[in-house]
Amino acid sequence: MARFVLRRLLQSVVVLLGVTLVVFLLLQLVPGDPVRVALGTRFDQQTYDALRERSGLDRPLVAQYVGYVGHALTGDLGVSFRSGQPVTTIVLERLPATLSLAVTAVLLALLVAFPLGVLSAVRSGSVLDHAARVFSQFGVSVPDFWMGIMGILLFAGVLGWLPPSGYVALTEDPAGWASHVLLPAAAVGLVTASILTRFIRSSVLEVLSEDYVRTAEAKGLRSRIVVVRHVLRNALIPVVTVVAVQLASLIGGVIVIEVLFAWPGVGRLTYDAVQARDYPVLQGAVLFVAALFLLMNLLVDVLYARLDPRIGVR
């Protein structure tokens, strides 16, 4: 197992190198001079030259890239054009907000999708099953920002139960954090819940038709035992992947919701970096998200090997 993890980590490094290269090249294609934009009205030739030199932008492309990768390996992702702060620090600061939003959204989604998906499969064709289908149809067709706006209007505006936006760190004030995270997490979690409900339902339905489930029923086991021990154990193995992919995509992609709810996460950071042509920050944020994505994949594979005895880890 240790060797497997090590090999996967090395592979991940290669993938990350690819990611940095692609981002680096893409940024070269964007018209406009980032240093100039970064300086804005503070522009004068001296400051301009100094920032260009400090960012290494006066050097040839290859040297720039090699330098970037070399520094990245030591954890140095350069400094922000705008604030002059190290990118690593900036991204790490934003990570808790994004992670806590993504994890809360996925947990909320699972809270709904797990019972709904399992029950609608076990009682397929029932009223509950139809209700679940309507729910997930609704969830995938309504955009999350629309849900977010409706949530703000209803719970912050009309009812006044929750704050309309803003962020409180979980470590500082858990209750305050919870009241702020609920609306954005529910808004993004609804789509996730719909996707997961469908996936769990079809996975459970598929397992229900397996021969070994009939074997379990032939043994005269109580239906609760048949479902929990024989059906769910098998049906949930593929669900693990989908949950992880959903989580990973939320970590990288809740930009609109973060902007809408003034949630200071990596998505919001990416948005601001694009607006300000703050390339080092943009590059750093993308690299972080990619790294988290790869880490999540590795975790899924390890988990898979634990859940499914047929998968031998080589």
Place this chain on the structure above:
Amino acid sequence: MRERSGRPTRPGHAGAPARRDPAEPVLAIEDLTVTIGTRRGPARAVAGVDWSVRAGQTLALVGESGSGKSMTVLAATGLAPRAARVTGRVRLLGEELTVLPEPRRRRLRGRHVGFVFQDPMTSLNPVLTVGRQVSEGCEEHLGMTRRQARERAVELLDLVGIPSPRRRADAYPHQFSGGMRQRVVIAMALSCEPDLLIADEPTTALDVTTQAQIVELVADLRRRLGTAVVWITHDLGVVAGVADTVAVMYGGRIVEQGPVDAVFAAPSHPYTRALLAARPDPAHRGRELPAIQGAPPSPLDLPAGCAFWPRCPVRGDARCEHELPPLVPVAPGHRVRTFYPGREDA
């Protein structure tokens, strides 16, 4: 190395129906009919089937694929698909199953009936150890603790001839060969010392050598444990060796039934004769088998008369085509569904 521990510990018969008359069948079904609602209309998979099996006896249920053999035993024991409507009477150890609420039927089935299904590659749960799959029935029905049930699972794996059963109990199904898996399934079926063993084509998915071993194993267990056996097969070849009585099914109905010797000596339905002729004969190995022409009828669209009429080499007359022949006795205990018993001419 082989760990031998003799006979499995005898579980108590708590919760079993009162001790019964040995002449009373273990399982008796009467007029069993199964209609499955499908998208293309109702499919009558089983129609008016009667048979019974006594302790220590083996009934062979024979017929081509799709003739309703599996559905008969599944419906009788409450395992038919949800879309199926089952009518008729089913008595297991004297209890009328069809009127019982599902929890009670489930308990009786688990406690008194063991099942061996066709494909051991798919009938075991891939994510549970075989020991657990053998032991869970004992926990559920014999009131054993998890530990006791595990001990019993090891004994059962030993009984069915799995080497180093204590170690192998912790292995997963994919770590066994097909034949060994079917032994595991048999151990599972025997875990509560059932009064009835239902084996649904237990050897079809196995190679010839393993087939013979499994047939021998079940026959041996039946002799030692006195279990009643329903053996489903499409191969009349194995019937002579294992069964006392035989019921031949076609298009969801029994077309001929009786003691094995009588049916083999004087097959009276053209379908039985065709099956016997299609049997692989060791003396003529390698020769082309005289396969039966045509295909069995669809349960969605069964003919009004004899279901075998379109393929029948005798062909009979308009009566065969339009009127269902009754099941008539040709000898004591030997019945056949035809207007022309024994007529071989064309």
